[in-house]
Amino acid sequence: MAGGYTITTEGAIATFAHVLEAPDMKEGGMIAVDYEGNVSPITAVLAHDSRMDAAIVQVDQTLTPLPLNDAVQPGDDAFYFSNPLDQRGYFSRGMVNRFYWDSVNRGKDDANLKALRRLRLNVSTPWAPGSSGSPVLDAQGNAIGHVTVIQAMGKQPIHKNDPDTKVTLAELNITLHSAIPARRVRALVQSMKPSLVGIVPAPQQA
Numbered sequence: 001m002a003g004g005y006t007i008t009t010e011g012a013i014a015t016f017a018h019v020l021e022a023p024d025m026k027e028g029g030m031i032a033v034d035y036e037g038n039v040s041p042i043t044a045v046l047a048h049d050s051r052m053d054a055a056i057v058q059v060d061q062t063l064t065p066l067p068l069n070d071a072v073q074p075g076d077d078a079f080y081f082s083n084p085l086d087q088r089g090y091f092s093r094g095m096v097n098r099f100y101w102d103s104v105n106r107g108k109d110d111a112n113l114k115a116l117r118r119l120r121l122n123v124s125t126p127w128a129p130g131s132s133g134s135p136v137l138d139a140q141g142n143a144i145g146h147v148t149v150i151q152a153m154g155k156q157p158i159h160k161n162d163p164d165t166k167v168t169l170a171e172l173n174i175t176l177h178s179a180i181p182a183r184r185v186r187a188l189v190q191s192m193k194p195s196l197v198g199i200v201p202a203p204q205q206a
Helices: 182-191
Strands: 012-015 031-033 039-041 044-049 054-058 077-082 090-101 119-123 135-137 143-153 158-161 166-169 174-181
Touching (some): 012 143, 044 182, 054 182, 119 143, 143 182
Antiparallel strands (some): 012 054, 031 039, 044 054, 077 135, 090 119
């Protein structure tokens, strides 16, 4: 299972790309389940980009979309609600840590799709496996991105035997929570032929 979030009233749902890549599945179909337990079949894959780690799928329902907000800055609130490790209804709060490019080879135009495949977002909001594709939200409930990767940085503790006691020497570790920014999702939508219509912009903040 993976998370997702509606981006149009016509039933377009954004999620992460790898949910569509199930190498062990020989037969079956994709479904979407909301938090009330309502099941809907996925009727189409509207867009898929493995490098961007984003996909847009379709259900034949009228839904309430989450506006996309790509105007957040480091220090802004970031919220998360999903089912990590099958723990239903887990809610957490953190903040935007940074936007960063995972490669310098992105070209000169940071706004095109090729460059935006390299753009990522770190937040301090904790999540765990089973969260991928779930939206990361701002304080107004707009989607600022979706969950993609957890990266543990640093070295394992080193144990040294002491005549009196065991002393632990440890490097300072950090766990990075990486998300696909809303800017990338918007760019994927705009690249579609024909373009998906009805995507909801986030309201401008004063």
